[in-house]
Amino acid sequence: MIRRSTLRAQIAVALRDEILAGRLPTGRDFTVKEIAEQFGVSATPVREALVDLAAQGLLEVEQHRGFRVHEFTIEDFRSMIEARTLVFDGVFRGVAAQGAAVRAPDPVLIASVRRRAEAAERAATAGDLDVLIGYDLRYWRELSGIIANPYVSDFLDRLRVQCWAFAVPFLRREEELGGQLWAGHRELAAAVERRDVTEAEQLIGAYNAHSLALVQKLSGL
Known part of the structure; x- marks a missing residue:
């Protein structure tokens, strides 16, 4: 109840x-x-x-x-990946423009992101989809909260949920997901903590490309 x-x-x-x-x-x-x-x-x-x-x-x-x-299509998925790429590119351009004026992330929030990153990475490496989804969503929600305003964070969270909703049926068809899922959570969190905009942008770009390539391979679409 x-x-x-x-x-x-x-x-x-x-x-x-x-x-x-x-x-x-x-x-x-x-x-x-x-x-x-x-x-x-x-x-x-x-x-x-x-x-x-x-x-x-x-x-x-x-x-x-x-x-x-709702039944999402592969075209929807591609558009969602493109949208979150464009949004993050805009966020990073804003951070780069502010330069030294950008405040260091809250240590408490960073510590929480690190914990989420470690748990998500372990689940991704093991191919444990059920555990990964929960930690991955929390990780990205908190990480987005560090580098973007709440409206952008909410938008990205919605996109991420929709991306998982589309990808899950294809991922569950795989008997072994270990080694196939993106596991760069800690590396990205460290780049954000250092305020290394270039590396963080590259890591997110690689993550988005990995997500699209994996789903396209598994779906055959």
Whole structure:
């Protein structure tokens, strides 16, 4: 049973995790009543959570029928990779223009990013997709919070969730993912901590290229 204090947010996170785990596959239809019964709650917070996920691009609203898990295409994925590349390029240009005026990152936040980086890297190296997704999303959310304003961070987080939603079905078809997943989290965190804009930009560019190449290879698209 989900606690009633934060039902809307908890249901949204739980359903998002189901999508990212592949347990709610693309194209899957469901109703508010179905989800409410699944969680043992009333329809109102469920409807609110589903509308939130629809606003994030993960669900589609089907008039008078319910909701459907959005089905992203390889063209969508390529566009998302391009979008996050362009956004980060703009962020780094801004950081470079400020030069010495850029404040050193908060040590507490950097320590948290390091922990996320280590956990994500271990999961990526081991090919543990379930563990990787959770830590990877937290890592990028915190890292983006260091180098970008909150609006940019929110936008990048949304793109990253959508990218995972598209990639997960193809990744899960692989029997062995160890060695295939990007594992440069600590190296990138160190570059950001040093305020090395050039290296950080190169690492993110390599990460985006790796993501696109891997998904294209596994999907055959």
